[in-house]
Amino acid sequence: MMPLSQVYIGDQYRDTGWFGVFMTLLVAAFVLLNIRRARGGKDLYIRRIAGLNAIDEAIGRATEMGKPVLMVPGLSDTINAIAVQAVNIFAYVSRIAARFANPILLCCYNAAVYTYAQETIRDVYQSEGVADRYDPDSVRFVSDRQFAFAAGVSGLILREQTAATFFLGEFYAESLIFAETANSIGAIQVASSTETTQTPFFIAACDYVLIGDEFYAASAYLTRQPVLVGSLVGQDWSKLMIILMIILGTLLNTVQIQGKTTWERTKGVWSQIPERSVKQSDTFMSQLFKPQLEKVKVERPIDPNYVPEKGAGE
Amino acid sequence: MKGNLGEKLQSLPKPILYLILILATSIPLFFPTEVPNEPVESTKDFYATLMALPEGSKVLLMSDWTGSTRGESKGAFRSIFKILIRRKAKVAIYSAADPQAPRVAQDAINELNMERKRKNLPTFDRWNDWVNIGYFPNAEAAINGIANDLKGAFGGRKDFPPNSPPRDVFQSPVLQGVTKVEDFPLMLVITASKTSNFAVERVSGRTPLAFAVTGVMVPETQVFYQSKQIVGYCGGLKGVYDLEQLMESGVNFPDKATGKIKSDKLGTIEGFPDPDNKGQGTRYYPTLHYALALMIIMIILGNVGMFLAKRGDKS
């Protein structure tokens, strides 16, 4: 047994691994650095995203037809980054709709998202100076059951004959129900799901689809706020770093696996073995991601008030 | 003429399409057919993992399916439980995706028990063989809590011993001696949502993970299987059918030369032939064929129509 005083503090990452923590901090550093650069006036480029350019066109079409715009911020169980991002994009959509006096419908799956959406959309109308146009019932909680929500929203689409629909956020099986229902009435659709399983359904049924990261890029693209643009560039730096690691890892592994080794790490302890071919678990990259550190036993004093728990059946 | 036919072919009315689909999927249910099939590697690995469990092992099962996905998930659930009962495993069930999920799992086990009673087989008893720990809202935080402090996460949860008021689940034989997630030799996830992703994030590497997912989640789950973050998975209705065939025939069983289902990677894994092995997978797999065939035919018709319409326009 090893008393902890003889173990370095860094050893306490044995169970969790230091590499993941290091990478996370690096990504955070990239994001914060680029936010600082953007705030400092640096002009940072974002490529064109067709789905986001279509927002104005979609709302214009809805205004011409005199029909409402429907927005669904996904089926997040809690108010998370995805739901907040979706509502932020819808704030932009609502701003345009408010200017054109176009009615909106925002259907929420989660009550927390509902309260956040209500506050945000009300603030948007107030900031546009048209607080009287805001209808509190335009932001509504439908249901927190997946298919009850799907039935409710589909019903709304068919009854209200929405001209433009925006499905942005976390979607699951009901994504195709929404998309096909809106397609059946000829609505223009802009969609994005953070679930890769649902993206193909949106691609098959919707007019414009934001794939994966484009969803998070949307708010930066639409508002061009320095914080958001800088954050987006920071994400791109992180992706470049991941690409370089993949290339480096592929090359290293390809070279190493051709060779032979006489050392093997078993339960965290290096020991000599008869020469054999290098296995995947012997390579540098594998050791980096899965340290296989030796399990350490630590002596600690026992709490005098501690009472061991009783077993089953007592 | 060509243009008219082309236009018609690429814009068939939806009610006609839907009626054809209803007929194509319902009629085969009345005329069961045996469909030749080779189980995929991921399901073979899934089956091998379950059959390799030592008798009496404790298994943690995250059951996150409900009535909506019962076409696939219920079949997988029933097959998995038949194998676990055979291995005399003890199963701790909890849910994190949907409040309906614990009740749905319970009802499925009760159905299995009623079938076993009819055949005078011992039932899979609540409290002694399985416990229902209940529903945990906020799946991500719940799985994080379970991975870091299982006793704390399940602390205070109660289940029903026979003829007794509810008691702490850790007093059950199922969770006796279990203090952390590593004490389970296997964690199973039967899901139709992204709770499988949370399980990989938090639990992968600490205890072996195996999934039973719906067909639409197969591409995503394949990613985890390929990188060996999970030991195997059963995907969609085909996966259920594969599992039923594996239960019937085993792998390389009785030996590689004569076994119906072979694998170069795996050794001999016994099957246990039983008429009851043929469940939802066997019943519904032919229907899947007809539905997919219809889809392919409609895609071909649509493209033929498009070409004819283009030719008609040119002439």
Add this chain to the structure above:
Amino acid sequence: MIPLLQAQAPATSFWSEAFNSSELWTKLIITLVVGLVVMVGLLYAPIRARKPIIAFFTFISGAYWVLLYLWPKPIDRQPGEMPLNTVETVSFWLADSNNVVVSFTQILTGFLLGLGIFSLLKIHLTKITKGHKDAFFSIVLLVSMGLMIWFGYADWFDRLGERGAMLDNRDNWGFTQYGRDFLFEGLLQQMDAAMFSVIAFYILSAAYRAFRVRSVEATILLSAASLVLLSLMGAVSFVWDENVKSIANGNPFILNFQLTEVAQWIRNTFQTSSIRGIQFGVGLGALAMGLRLWLSLEKPGSGS
């Protein structure tokens, strides 16, 4: 006493005390008083101070999770052990608090459900009292909600007592159990399954409409989809693979053209790598978004 609480933390740490103990009541009262003071304080706080206050609480809440992730976990911790040094003291404190903090989200979910019910009641009662043309459906909704709540709770109360386990056996059911079963199994589960089944129809119409050879990319999409669809049909795979095997005569190159091999190759090369790539992007986006929210750098709903 009917145990209304579903979960209790073990009575061994700062985060919990023994049931009905004076320490527990003291902590509850202090927390309630502090919570009320904070709530009233927020109501009367100057408008300018609201954003910094919200930013402060956001930062504290997020800091907990960041600390939990970054701080070293205790090595080989056994029940009843005490920490050796300051680093371990913080590690133990964080580990013990995790399940309590997770319980906060569970409690919030319960209250949010109440908020959702309030919203539904507001909208639909308004429709009923104003005689809206769809008021009948609002009545159906509210009656269904009421029935489900009543039967659900009644069944749950029945199961709390000694008869709880006996109610797994249908022979011991009463009116409440039959009612709950009719509403849950008979109606809700079937309606859920029906809505999910509707997707089959939509998939067919979407595939019929979308999979056209309009461009190079659409052709590639159609080809890949067709191969994967065919590989899911066991009968087709079997016939195709048998034909390839008979042509190949053991030639490993030709054996690669079995349908199962081709479909697996599509999954292993294109599909897996694409999904990984998208997931990297989504994950980084979520991390950046979380960072902006935590540090209150995000300005919701502003700008154009």
